[in-house]
Amino acid sequence: MCGIVGFVGRRDAAPILLEGLSKLEYRGYDSAGLAVRDSTGNFEVVKAKGKLKELFDKTDSGKALHGTMGIGHTRWATHGEPSETNAHPHISGMDVKDSDIIGVHNGIIENYMEMKTKLLRKGYKFYSDTDTEVLVKLVDYYYKKYKCPPCEAIAKTMVRVKGSYALAVMFKDHPDEIWAARKDSPMIVGISDNETFIASDVPAILKYTRNVYYVDNMEIACLKEGSAEFFTIDSEPIEKELVEITWDTEAAEKGGYEYFMMKEIHEQPRAILDTLNSVIKDDGDSKKIDFSGIGIPDEDIKNISQIYIAACGSAWHAGMAAQYVIEDLARVPVRVELASEFRYRKPILDKNGLVIIISQSGETADSIAALREAKEKGVKTLAIVNVVGSTIAREADYVLYTLAGPEIAVATTKAYSTQLIAGYLLAIQFAYVRGMIDDEKYAYYISELYALPDKIEKIFETKDKLQWFAAKFVNVHDVFFIGRNLDYAVSLEGSLKMKEISYAHSEAYAAGELKHGTISMIEGGTLVISVLTQPELFDKTISNMSECKTRGAYLAAITAYGHYDIEDTASFVSYVPTADPHFMGSLSVIPLQLLGYYLSLARGLDADKPRNLAKSVTVE
Ligand code: F6R
Numbered sequence: 001m002c003g004i005v006g007f008v009g010r011r012d013a014a015p016i017l018l019e020g021l022s023k024l025e026y027r028g029y030d031s032a033g034l035a036v037r038d039s040t041g042n043f044e045v046v047k048a049k050g051k052l053k054e055l056f057d058k059t060d061s062g063k064a065l066h067g068t069m070g071i072g073h074t075r076w077a078t079h080g081e082p083s084e085t086n087a088h089p090h091i092s093g094m095d096v097k098d099s100d101i102i103g104v105h106n107g108i109i110e111n112y113m114e115m116k117t118k119l120l121r122k123g124y125k126f127y128s129d130t131d132t133e134v135l136v137k138l139v140d141y142y143y144k145k146y147k148c149p150p151c152e153a154i155a156k157t158m159v160r161v162k163g164s165y166a167l168a169v170m171f172k173d174h175p176d177e178i179w180a181a182r183k184d185s186p187m188i189v190g191i192s193d194n195e196t197f198i199a200s201d202v203p204a205i206l207k208y209t210r211n212v213y214y215v216d217n218m219e220i221a222c223l224k225e226g227s228a229e230f231f232t233i234d235s236e237p238i239e240k241e242l243v244e245i246t247w248d249t250e251a252a253e254k255g256g257y258e259y260f261m262m263k264e265i266h267e268q269p270r271a272i273l274d275t276l277n278s279v280i281k282d283d284g285d286s287k288k289i290d291f292s293g294i295g296i297p298d299e300d301i302k303n304i305s306q307i308y309i310a311a312c313g314s315a316w317h318a319g320m321a322a323q324y325v326i327e328d329l330a331r332v333p334v335r336v337e338l339a340s341e342f343r344y345r346k347p348i349l350d351k352n353g354l355v356i357i358i359s360q361s362g363e364t365a366d367s368i369a370a371l372r373e374a375k376e377k378g379v380k381t382l383a384i385v386n387v388v389g390s391t392i393a394r395e396a397d398y399v400l401y402t403l404a405g406p407e408i409a410v411a412t413t414k415a416y417s418t419q420l421i422a423g424y425l426l427a428i429q430f431a432y433v434r435g436m437i438d439d440e441k442y443a444y445y446i447s448e449l450y451a452l453p454d455k456i457e458k459i460f461e462t463k464d465k466l467q468w469f470a471a472k473f474v475n476v477h478d479v480f481f482i483g484r485n486l487d488y489a490v491s492l493e494g495s496l497k498m499k500e501i502s503y504a505h506s507e508a509y510a511a512g513e514l515k516h517g518t519i520s521m522i523e524g525g526t527l528v529i530s531v532l533t534q535p536e537l538f539d540k541t542i543s544n545m546s547e548c549k550t551r552g553a554y555l556a557a558i559t560a561y562g563h564y565d566i567e568d569t570a571s572f573v574s575y576v577p578t579a580d581p582h583f584m585g586s587l588s589v590i591p592l593q594l595l596g597y598y599l600s601l602a603r604g605l606d607a608d609k610p611r612n613l614a615k616s617v618t619v620e
Contacts, residue, residue: 014062028406080129322423362390470598494592
């Protein structure tokens, strides 16, 4: 996601900050900024929308700013459009000259609206749409109210805010100090002779030092020239061990993983949690989905006659899963279409219908065209998009953002997983508003969603077994993925993951459809991977597996713990935890992503950059 760099030392800070930010470009960003404290104690702030080059140009590669202490940031928009105003650093006042505190932040402050309302009551004014401005102003508020040291003001802020953050702030009346705090968002402090650095990620400072402290959750750090101190939230000092980084820059960017794809697979629990937290509000007694930020009124939800989902590739697969869940829970008819087909088939759309466009990038040409087609026909549109400010996000009537963060590997994993979550959220809320589920069921579904991240972590414990299986089938030619209902939707994604990064030929079929033609392809040694997570359809899929087995197929299965009788039929089984059947796709897809990844690895391919593919398909 966003990137943070900070420096305090004896050299000019700006060139070091820019160099550090450029090492974080791989994480994706839409704007950048830096603040330097000059010798008179004043802050100088420069921000730019777009590429870092803009910031380099505006500051003459940093040479135009003088001062030996500063903080820098690359922003990936989550609250508010990508713009110079929303870019970090953010200030405690309305003007840099009148501001006593300036800060940068990674992560998401979930209760920022509540905090903003409180600060507005106290007379604070806001110039941006960001949660970060709220965070900086909250530190300022406590700092002044209690006339306390920075450590205490930050601690009081940490107690009040919910969410994840890595925060770096400078206080006007504490020269030569940078303060930092962290919860669930990485942060390191680097030390070298007379110089101290702060960064959200190791590559930013590797050029200057390999000696770092890892800031842990709910810890506060104070950086001074050549030294750093660490504190608990109660201002108790913490002793920390200096760690020597032995990786090179490229390995550091990947967080120790061999490929970004694996890193992103592991980021899925966090991405899901962030997406849930962005629309689910906890009022103390219960959790409720709050679509007020999306703007779709309950009256409109009640009147929807038909939903049309248009998307491409994996986003279309997420739409397939959403179709099953929305129809089952909300009882609204859903039709899912490939955007490239939808745009040209002169669709007949009901005026009370809702067209949902799903897209990670928000820039896919066919999906944009499908959106425009729907708008031209006067039908309301809702976008499920990952990139804030993208074309689809800007043009749709309503936007539900996924909070996967930037995805670097071409093959999507974490964005797809958050698209599934967005589909579930719509299904649950539409069902509730339309009176299809009661309070008890509503609370149950929401709690099941919150249980998914930990269950995904559990699946990661089975990685070795999946890697062994992929190695065994390294020379496989044909793979068939089968499943019924939601398991079919997930099979489509499993098959695409495998073919796009390992180049093994694979197809996904609705299990009941095989014998209408494709079963003629099954012969000795053909690999058939079945997904069985829907209790009502378990036996039906087993029958289809048996039909393949009698024709010589090697059977593998993905199912939930407890269904051990599957081992009578399948030769290899990967188990996942149990969840409500509507949400099982979020679990069964994980072993499928891992299988595709490990097959690519076993074949010596580059999992991040498969041949012939682009991350964002902006042409037809
Ligand atoms: C597959 C993959 C693609 C995208 C598709 C749509 O791993 O990433 O199939 O899902 O190109 O892209 P977006 O979601 O950006 O519209």
